[in-house]
Amino acid sequence: MSTAFYTKLTAAGVNAMTRAVMNNEPISITEMAVGDGGGNNINPDGMQGLVNEVYRAPLNRLVIADLDRNVIRAEMLMMPQVGGWWLREAALFDDRGICLAVANLPPSYKPLLEQGAGRMSTVNIYITVNNIADVQLITDPAIILATITEVDKAKGEAKDYADEIVGNLDRNIQQVIADAITTAKRDFWEDDNPVGTTRFFNQNLNPNERWPWSQWVYTGENKTIRVGKADGSDIGQTGGSDTVTIERANLPAVQIDVSGETSEQPEQKLKTTRGGVHSHGGVAGKDDPWEIGGDVRQLFNPKELGVTDEAGEHEHEVTVPEHKHTTSGKTANLGEGKSFSVVEAHTLLMCWSRIA
Incomplete structure (x- = not known):
């Protein structure tokens, strides 16, 4: 597809570009003019100026449009106060008034303000050059609108x-x-938590993970906290037990008196069993010739001793008076010597101490 609207350098423009390259002197493009083309669309090829110029003004800016393709953009502003003609052509001029390039424009009408449709218009002409350094750009913000x-x-x-x-x-x-x-x-x-701090937690919390810049140790399971010495000499020491066995040495140093008596027994008579047939010796025999008898006392011959008459079976009665007995002794073992727990009612918490 061919380009309908474009810009062409005039012969003077080609010469100016050539001199700029040869002499290393950039071209000074300062003005732009527009025309109505004499009522017709124009062809920029071979043109050296505008067909019918209707307005000319200093450039508002001359800047780089595409650095990679060496394209520069020239811009002219037309205020709302100017107009009343068609725009079909535009041209660029140097500081000596020489026309350097001509461009055809899409036809558009620039109204006057008093026509009731005044507007500010901008005309831009793009030129591709061999070297952007060959063109003096207008970038002074003091003169740019x-x-x-x-x-x-x-x-x-x-x-x-x-x-x-x-x-x-x-x-x-x-x-x-x-x-x-x-x-x-x-x-x-x-x-609040210097080294040496001990903290309790009522949940499973590891301070080494919660505060990783510090170092903590667990104080031990199933331990009761006890206040140490004020000088700190026993800090960290452990002791004690949850169970106790009471020894004899742990009992009170007292003596226990044990005394008692049997119940009182009433008087009673006891009889022996029958038996005991017997006789007694050591008496004068019946046939002792020395026996006189009566109330005459006479010695008898001890060689001729006899025996008493035999006593038959008989029983004896023994009287036991009222009485009682005192007693003493040892009791049975009081217990089995088993240990027992001394753990009080409690709530278990986690306990950590900071060491670094």
């Missing part, structure tokens, strides 16, 4: 840039504040 679109674009870009800067600044400030808060919290935490 910006269109509303450009102002809005610049304002939008500035706002985006400002938002980005403010956003970055806000993020940076937030980060600084967060870092400061983190540092302050860490300092406060260090003040």
